[in-house]
Amino acid sequence: MAESLLSECTPLKKEYDSCFNAWFEGYLEPAVSASSSPQKYSEYSQRKAEEFQQKCGKIWEGYRACVQKALKEKGLDTMLQQSREENPLSRPPPLPPSGSSSS
């Protein structure tokens, strides 16, 4: 894994990344399989979202606090705020028209 912005945050980053990766690898393929049934998918998403919070929520709090501090120290918080205001990207970008997925 790469380092964090501030070296003191790196151990927290590594712990958080490991937690997320472990959860994500268990999440993805069953999610794809469950997607054929809307009901099943909905139940699965809900359950897994809660599970992620339970497993990684605490580690995330510590890591996130460290990153916030790092952003201030590096003078990135203003630039980041501007970028977020210009391009919030709170939703996925629109997909190109279908028919372009074959190669």
Add this chain to the structure above:
Amino acid sequence: MHFVNQSHNYDHPWSHVVIGMWHKYPNPKCTHVVSIDVLDRSVDPKTGIIRTERVLGCKQKAPKWIVKLFGSSEDAYVREISFIDPRTQNATITSENLSLSQFATCLEQIRYSPSSTPGRTIFSQTAEIQARMALWRSAADGLEKWMAQRFEQNAQLGKMAFTDVLRRLWEERERVQAVVA
């Protein structure tokens, strides 16, 4: 305005590529990426879509005239937002420079989706590089050109690097599975 557009395939299924996304750095080909941090992450309980916002710290040497004119340093930061949608099997990654953003923007969009050939994933990438203000025209053009060159160089390195990362990650796991089986 400079516009870059390319696409190619990875010989791995979509889920392997998307899992591999988080293992891309560090890698020996992309030593310019020195830090990555997650700023925000959410799992939508209704749609199952995972949104992640990250900041990447890079070290890039800019030509002297750019450093002089725009006061840039060796440290360049990028904001990256990704969406992973298991329902549609689409992963999109949008990145924008934070550094030098008051002068020019390089907005990159990547998409991973399953190919019609099983076990293969399509990678498509576009980048729009544009000087922001009404700069002295040759400076604007020069800055855009340099950003476009860096972008293409890094895109090439990234492609080679990620191919290696995926191969190592999944071959190792197959080996372990073969031993266990």
